[in-house]
Amino acid sequence: MSYTIKQDREKCMGCGACVVACPENWEMKSDGKARPKKLKIEKKDLEGNREAEAVCPVQIIHILQK
Numbered sequence: 146m147s148y149t150i151k152q153d154r155e156k157c158m159g160c161g162a163c164v165v166a167c168p169e170n171w172e173m174k175s176d177g178k179a180r181p182k183k184l185k186i187e188k189k190d191l192e193g194n195r196e197a198e199a200v201c202p203v204q205i206i207h208i209l210q211k
């Protein structure tokens with residue numbers, strides 16, 4: 146089972162909550178918005194990325210199951 150992360154990056158407000166929740170896969174870029182390091186993730190990466198999905202205040206992170 147693999148998973149794909151979708152981020153509606155246009156709407157990212159740069160709060161950094163996803164990076165705090167999941168530094169393994171989320172980082173701030175020079176434009177002040179966050180981005181996942183990997184869009185395709187495995188089951189072992191799910192927990193942290195689900196955390197990022199949950200804490201995003203504008204709910205623009207979505208994890209889709211393939």
Ligand code: SF4
Binds near residue numbers: 158160161201205206
């Ligand atoms: S939590 Fe959401 S709004 Fe905040 S930096 Fe991450 S993607 Fe952007």
